[in-house]
Amino acid sequence: MFEADSLAVIFVSLMGFSLLLYAILDGYDLGVGILLPLKQKDDSDTMIASIGPFWDANETWLVLAIGLLLIAFPAAHSHIFKELYLPTAVLLISLVLRGVAFDFRAKAAFSHKPTWNKVFKVGSLLAAMSQGYMLGMYVMGFEDTLAAYAFSLLSAFGVAAAYAYIGACWLIMKTEGALQVQAVNWAKKTGLICFIGVIAVSAVNPLINPDVYAKWFAWPTTLYILPLPVLCFALFVYSQIQLKQLPAVDDKGCWRPFVAAVVIFSLCLFGLAFSFFPYIVPGKLTIWESAAAPESLSFILWGAIVVVPVIISYTIFSYRVFWGKVQELRYN
Amino acid sequence: MFETLMLSRMQFAANISFHILFPTITIALSWFLFYFKLRFVQTGEPVWMRAYRFWVKIFAITFAIGVVTGITMSFQFGTNWPKFMETVGNIAGPLLGYEVLTAFFLEAGFLGIMLFGMNRVSARVHTLATLIVAIGTTLSAFWILALNSWMQTPQGHEMRDGVAFPVDWLAIIFNPSFPYRLSHMVVASGLTAAFLIAGISAYRLLKGDDKQAPKLTLKIALTVAMVLAPLQIFIGDMHGLNTLEHQPQKIAAMEGVWHTEKGAPLLLFAIPDEQNKTNHFELAIPKMASFILTHDLEGEIKGLNEFEGNHPPVAPLFFAFRIMVGVGMLMLIISWLSRIQLWRNKPLPTWLLRVLVAMSFSGWLATLAGWYVTEIGRQPWLVTGILTVKDAATDIAPGNVALSLSLYLILYVVLMTAYLHTIFTMANRAVEIEEITDDEKVKPVVHSMPIKESNYV
Secondary structure, X not given: OOOHHHXXXXXXXXXXXXXXXXXXXXXXXXXXXXXXXXXXXXXXXXXXXXXXXXXXXXXXXXXXXXXXXXXXXXXXXXXXHHHOHHHHHHHHHHHHHHHHHHHHHHHOOHHXXXXXXXXXXXXXXXXXXXXXXXXXXXXXXXXXXXXXXXXXXXXXXXXXXXXXXXXXXXXXXXXXXXXXXXXXHHHHHHHHHHHHHHHHHHHHHHHHOHHHHHHHOOOOHHHHHOHHHHHHHHHHHHHHHHHHHOOOHHHOOOOHHHHHHHHHHHHHHHHHHHHHOOEEEOOOEEHHHHOOOHHXXXXXXHHXXXXXXXXXXXXXXXXHHOOOOOOOOEOO | OOOHHHHHHHHHHHHHHHHXXXXXXXXXXXXXXXXXXXXXXXXXXHHHHHHHHHHHHHHHHHHHHHHHHHHHHHHHHHHHOHHHHHHHHHHHHHHHHHHHHHHHHHHHHHHHHHHHOOOOOOHHHHHHHHHHHHHHHHHHHHHHHXXXXXXXXXXXXXXXXXXXXXXXXXXXXXXXXXXXXXXHHHHHHHHHHHHHXXXXXXXXXXXXXXXXXXXXXXXXXXXXXXXXXXXXXXXXHHHHHHHHHHOHHHHHHHHOOOOOEEOOOEEEEEEEEOOOOEEEEEEEEOOHHHHHHHOOOOOEEOOHHHHOOOOOXXXXXXXXXXXXXXXXXXXXXXXXXXXXXXXXXXXXXXXXXXXXXXXXXXXXXXHHHHHHHHHHOOOOEEEOOOEEHHHHOOOOOHHHHHHHHHHHHHHHHHHHHHHHHHHHHHHHHHHHOOOOOOOOOOOOOOOOOOOOOOOEO
């Protein structure tokens, strides 16, 4: 049996971990969808093949993250999603559309393929943007003001750019030739937009939330937390320098931009978590106020302790099986 | 016009009805695929691999729709039914959590290897991946039916200040209606997949496909249907007796028994009249309902009069139940008729093939009708005796729910059209294209122009 207070912390950490894995993993496959060229048929086939074996499992991390919110913090779940009712509906419909488009584009009549490609691209873009919009509204405390909507819209473009950025980095790692060169260009541009977006969110967040301001700018916490933004900035610079040198001879370092993007994503999420902890609904509800019964959380935690490492190991196994440059996807 | 409660109910019904269609196929189809793969490994006969390859694509597309429409569910509890999680979240949460942890990840994690990894892992690992996906889909049914059954027949919990707390997890999971509902659903999935395989195989034969694979899959599917159809009737009967014990008002509505009576007749058809609490145009077999439910011709069946204000609407249950049973009987007749014909080494006549094609999705009809019986039959409760549907609903503006509901409905119409169209396109393509590829273990076959089937995703 675990203590009620520590259970809430354990579960919010687990949820943050799933959310981070979701943002990285589904982030790159949504990004690939956003970047999908509608004209070059071969490129789009290769790009889709690079995410084919993974996207199902990637989306499962969203189900886990939202599931953990629902299971561990039911009051917060209903509060947040009542506020975000319509963007949630848009997100879900976009995810459905892009998910089925992935399968239909290959299996429906050949003449319909360009249509499903479009659906895949638009669905990916809308899914990313609605997530960004939801993030923006969350940071703004679900305010019903013009400023909040404007900021959320900005955040929508920011998250779409971030996903496109990690998607481009994924493609640099998984592809060769002209497509790889194209991916490097995409990564440079989207990386820059993403960088501006991160700065915008980091600036607005403490300015509108006094609690967040107090947290970041309280001596000596500032000193401990300072490496976070510095490291994030350094990684953006590092990534741009690396991108200038790619593609390199023997494909040396093709994985570096992707790893840099993964670390940037992790730092940003950690920064957000640090800003709001222990609130799960900013300014309204803490994790302890909204946590479910300890006997229920203990029951599920024992399972999670056993199962999550297993999930991670077979996820790694699956990535190893499809390691290296992408090949034509075949059902054999 | 409509209130938020009604719109939320319609939206939930639309989402769950659409979603359940796809897992109903994949739960059993995954086991069929495992069987095809296993037979290929054992015999090396390429026909098994061709059967596998054709059906794994249909599995992929069905599974994908199941996954993405399932994501909707994890959001909807909070958005439209906030009191549900606030009241019974301590029970429902962990059961849903275990479903995600033990089933969803298992399926999704090994699906990539199952679909695209055949050349990248050993044959053994690939067969294992196929088996794990099948186990995952079945585990998923286990957890979700445990939760659904607990909502029907709750036990193993205690109420403190209006909130349910778990006391005994084994009692919660293995609640009284769970074993029956789980077996009923798993067998329903088996019948649905069997009739889908039989129907699409029959379609290929009708289109002049003279390859071995559709004949083989037709035979296997009919064998499975022939065994499962009577088994399902037996399980359904046990499930009914269990319901009579724990939710007698549901049985009373299903059978249209308005007043408690001894020696109640079995109504084959009637039009229930909720206003006057009676039935019109009854077509009945005397004393049969009492006999089926109590195994005694003069047995007493409690009528709806004993559950005043606390029983489900009668007409939807009455009709849905008859649709389910009717389709089930048709499945029994057609599967036996066709399988015996094949057993006598005679090809199926065209009319029978056409009937099988028409019945490709008959499993969907029976499964949906069955779920409507069990879910509408729980009304007015969301969780029997603990929480009513009315009390669980959200207070979001009705306009928002109306908008999301309309979007979902449009989406589902588009998806269903595309899904059905794609399945038959794939069947047509399989008829036209020779499916033999060089990397199969084929005995020397003479082919003037071996055209490869497009395996490209």
